[in-house]
Amino acid sequence: MDENAQPAASGVCPECGAPTVDGLSCREQLDAIAAWEWQDPALLAQHFLTVASYNLQHPAQFTDAAIAGLRELFIAHLDQGMAVVEVRRRVGQQAAGSVTVLKPAAERRPVLRHWPMTIADVYRSGQPEGAADRVRAWAASICKTDYR
Ligand SMILES: [Zn+2]
Numbered sequence: 001m002d003e004n005a006q007p008a009a010s011g012v013c014p015e016c017g018a019p020t021v022d023g024l025s026c027r028e029q030l031d032a033i034a035a036w037e038w039q040d041p042a043l044l045a046q047h048f049l050t051v052a053s054y055n056l057q058h059p060a061q062f063t064d065a066a067i068a069g070l071r072e073l074f075i076a077h078l079d080q081g082m083a084v085v086e087v088r089r090r091v092g093q094q095a096a097g098s099v100t101v102l103k104p105a106a107e108r109r110p111v112l113r114h115w116p117m118t119i120a121d122v123y124r125s126g127q128p129e130g131a132a133d134r135v136r137a138w139a140a141s142i143c144k145t146d147y148r
Contacts, residue, residue, distance in 0.1 A: 015110040016057040018118035021125055029123040030054050033131060042132035048077065048084055048091075049139040054119060056142055060110040066101040069094050078143050116141040 011020030018026040030050070037044040052074045059067045073090055076082040095101065122134045 013118075014112055015060060016118050017112055017114055018120040021120050021123055024123070026054075026058075026119045029119045032126065033119070033122055033135075036128040036131055040128060040131065043128075043135065045084075046132050046135040046139075048087055049074075050122075050135050053135070053139045053142050057113075057115060057118065058110075060108040061102055063100055063103055066094070074139070075143060078139060115145060 012018070013026040016026055018029070020026075021029060024032060033043070033050060034047075037047060043050075052070055055062065055070060056067070056074065062070075070091075073082070073087050077084065077087045117138045119138075122131060122138050124131075124134070
């Protein structure tokens with residue numbers, strides 16, 4: 001798909017390729033999963049991975065530097081075991097800095113990429129059971145997929 005292609009009208013995210021599930025776009029599936037965190041401490045503990053995985057699969061809205069910084073922290077946490085508290089501290093530093101994190105809307109160019117797993121594999125038609133494990137599998141698959 002080139003940059004001039006229109007987003008697919010029929011239920012596939014033009015950036016991460018996730019299908020619409022139960023009428024929910026990939027963003028709405030993320031919101032539904034975030035709502036499960038209230039009932040599921042194991043899932044809540046993976047909150048950073050849930051949001052980071054989603055953002056890494058939707059990089060168009062972010063500056064290149066912001067995505068590179070996020071990916072670095074993501075890998076430091078997953079591969080090198082950086083504690084979530086430290087990851088959060090650094091994310092806070094990045095967000096609090098003067099660096100612009102979001103690209104102006106007119107400069108965003110979503111590119112469809114094919115990933116081994118997407119948010120739809122975590123949402124799984126609205127089944128909260130085991131979601132924390134699926135988030136970890138999703139994050140690990142992104143860690144191994146080196147799109148730049
Ligand atoms: Zn998507």
